[in-house]
Every structure is written in structure tokens, then in C-alpha cells.
Amino acid sequence: MGDAAMTVPVLRAFVLQHPEVKITVVSRPFFKPFFDTIPNVNFFGIDVNNRHKGFLGLVKLFLDLKKLNIDAVADLHNVLRSKIVRTFFALIGKKVAASNKGRADKKALTRAENKIFKPLKTMFSVHCDTFIKLGFDIDLSNPTFPNKSILSQKTTSIVGNKNEKWIGIAPFAQYESKVYPLDLIQETINDLSKNNDYKILLFGGGKKEIEVLDLLSKDNKNVINIAGKITFQEELDLISNLDIMLSMDSGNAHIAAMLGIKVITLWGATHPFAGFSPFNQPLESALVSDREKYPLLPTSVYGNKKVADYEDAMRTILPETIVNKIEKELN
Structure with a gap:
């Protein structure tokens, strides 16, 4: 994707x-x-x-x-x-x-x-x-993006009208080495949800992911699990209306970026230096695991290689760091 x-x-x-x-x-x-x-x-x-x-x-x-x-x-x-x-x-x-x-x-x-x-x-x-x-020069220095999409009635019935800052969170990736630990993403969501000016929308797919997102959202009234409730096209329309997306090194980061949305990415076994950072996003928006503690990083381009004793690399990215970065971008 x-x-x-x-x-x-x-x-x-x-x-x-x-x-x-x-x-x-x-x-x-x-x-x-x-x-x-x-x-x-x-x-x-x-x-x-x-x-x-x-x-x-x-x-x-x-x-x-x-x-x-x-x-x-x-x-x-x-x-x-x-x-x-x-x-x-x-x-x-x-x-x-x-x-x-x-x-x-x-x-x-x-x-x-x-x-x-x-x-x-x-x-x-x-x-x-x-x-x-093939003989065609392309200049990417002044990119254009589509307008924000009009949301369907179905989507609006789930997320409501846009009276707050909308934060998308996509906490999954193809490989476990690229996924921020569940307890830390929960802490991040809990901290963000304390601000009533924020509405947090959780993205994912598949039965297992939906169950996890239900758990992440159940105790917070301004956190909504979107997964499995709307079509893919409606998801794209919704993402185009976000104020910011928090994502792993995954397809959701690139989808948000292609729609002109600010993206904060979290990196574990992989690294933005490999060339897969989302489009038009500054390097400061890529929060990477600590290479002083885990000097072999990045250990993989796609995250498909497991390295012993590197399972907790992403724990070096603190929820406080993520929340502060998101708040800075939204203010």
C-alpha cells in the first residue's frame, strides 16, 4: 500500500x-x-x-x-x-x-x-x-494536494462534525519490529485525550487490529475506532480532513502525506534514511529509536528481519516526546 x-x-x-x-x-x-x-x-x-x-x-x-x-x-x-x-x-x-x-x-x-x-x-x-x-523532468519543490473531501453521512454519524483538532493514529505496521508497544501507544492516546480540543481517530484493519483498537479507545470519550466501520474510500476522505496523523513506518503514513496532511512517524527497526519517509515531511517529524542504545539500527529496510535483544528498541521513544511533538505541530 x-x-x-x-x-x-x-x-x-x-x-x-x-x-x-x-x-x-x-x-x-x-x-x-x-x-x-x-x-x-x-x-x-x-x-x-x-x-x-x-x-x-x-x-x-x-x-x-x-x-x-x-x-x-x-x-x-x-x-x-x-x-x-x-x-x-x-x-x-x-x-x-x-x-x-x-x-x-x-x-x-x-x-x-x-x-x-x-x-x-x-x-x-x-x-x-x-x-x-524517459525524457520528462519533474520538480517536486512546490507540491500540490487535493482539497479536503466532503465526508459521507455515514462517516459524520461516527466521528461527528469537525469542532476539534482531529488527530489520526495508525498504530500498526506489516512487521512487529515497526510497531510501537501497545502499552506505550495507550499511554500516548490517554495523554492526548485529556485535551478536549482534540478528537483522536484510530485507523487499522482486520479482525485482530479492530479488537486492539476497541481496547485502546474504550475508556476515552473523544477517542474513536474507525476500523471496519467505513469503506476504504471513506477512510481516505476522512484522512484528508485530519489535522495530523501519527503513524508507524507504514502505508497510512504515506496515504496521509499524499493528501497533504502533517505526519509524525515512529521508527523501530527501520529508519527514514532508507528513503521511505513520507512525502514532504521534515526529518524532525520522524521520531526514531535511540541508536546510542541500539547501535545496529536500522537493522532492516522493511522491518522483516528480527535482531536479538532489539525487540524493545521503540521503547526509547517516550510517549511524552510524541505528545509534545503533536501538540507543537497543532499549535
Whole structure:
């Protein structure tokens, strides 16, 4: 989800700076709402479970896309399936380019020995480089964002009218090493909820996460669990109305950022230097675990590697620090 969301600011800039170019985004249908508000962008949904499944499915995908009279292919995902499809286009003489994920530099950043701790190129810059290879410069220095969405009656019936500052909190991530400890996120929520000028909206998905969010919200009248109550599109509309989002290194951070919302991120095994910090957010908004106490950080680019004795790294980020940062951004 985060990978898809990170392409949105780049495409927004592209269509403004190259209005003569028509773009077709090829992705899973679930991500279509990300791109609906970008002018001059069409969406082609991949049927990965049936028509476009397996190698023969990729051949069919190529043939389906070929009918669109595509002139060039920008592979912003650069995985095996997208490599195969772009190769088909290259074989018929189309110009192709792919985002270089800088795996060697990321390995140097995350290895235990001879670590090279320096900020790497952001994925937004990497995607811009891909378009440069196709002959299109992109300037991200003056980004534009969509207007705040009008909330559905269903959403309004859950969250009420906007009479307070709305703080979104997305406390989950794909890997446990990127998730702030439950007792500390509860403490953070409790401290924030003491301010009656705040309304705290909790985001997540899936039965287990919904149960956790119910526990986090049950004792606070101005804390609302959104998960499982509205559609994905309604969630996007709601996020566009937030004053700030607190998120792990996860897709929700990138969704909020692509909508122009301030984002505070918490980092455990991963680190913003790897290039996956949310768009247009200052480095000071990334609260990282203590590298003096845990010098091997970051231990992973995606958080999928477990390192012994590093399970409590995120406990070095204090709830007080998070609350103070949010209050500073809201005042």
C-alpha cells in the first residue's frame, strides 16, 4: 500500500508539468482511489487472481496494455512481474525505464558491520529519475494536494462534525519490529485525550487490529475506532480532513502525506534514511529509536528481519516526546 501511495505525489507533479502526456496507472483495483483525483490519469486494474495470473497472465496483461497504444513504460515497482511486462514492451521497441531501488546502498545502511549511516535518495526522487530516463523532468519543490473531501453521512454519524483538532493514529505496521508497544501507544492516546480540543481517530484493519483498537479507545470519550466501520474510500476522505496523523513506518503514513496532511512517524527497526519517509515531511517529524542504545539500527529496510535483544528498541521513544511533538505541530 505504501509503495502505491508514494507514487501519487510524483504523478501529481508530472501531470501539472507535462499536461500533454496521458498516464495510465497499472495496479491492483484496490488502489484505484489513490489516483482518482489526479487529472489526466487513467487506471487499469490488474486481475492477479484470474486473467493476469502467472506467466501467461502477464502475457495477457501485456496484450491488454498494448491495445492502449502506450508510447513508454515507467516501471515504478521494479519486481519480477513488472520486469517481465516491461521487457515485452521493450521487445516491440517501446521506451522503458525502471526505478532503481538502490539495494546495495540499502544493504550498506542496514548491515551490522561496516554500516554506512547516511541518508539515501528518497523513493520520490528515485521515481523522478525514472521519468527523466524517459525524457520528462519533474520538480517536486512546490507540491500540490487535493482539497479536503466532503465526508459521507455515514462517516459524520461516527466521528461527528469537525469542532476539534482531529488527530489520526495508525498504530500498526506489516512487521512487529515497526510497531510501537501497545502499552506505550495507550499511554500516548490517554495523554492526548485529556485535551478536549482534540478528537483522536484510530485507523487499522482486520479482525485482530479492530479488537486492539476497541481496547485502546474504550475508556476515552473523544477517542474513536474507525476500523471496519467505513469503506476504504471513506477512510481516505476522512484522512484528508485530519489535522495530523501519527503513524508507524507504514502505508497510512504515506496515504496521509499524499493528501497533504502533517505526519509524525515512529521508527523501530527501520529508519527514514532508507528513503521511505513520507512525502514532504521534515526529518524532525520522524521520531526514531535511540541508536546510542541500539547501535545496529536500522537493522532492516522493511522491518522483516528480527535482531536479538532489539525487540524493545521503540521503547526509547517516550510517549511524552510524541505528545509534545503533536501538540507543537497543532499549535
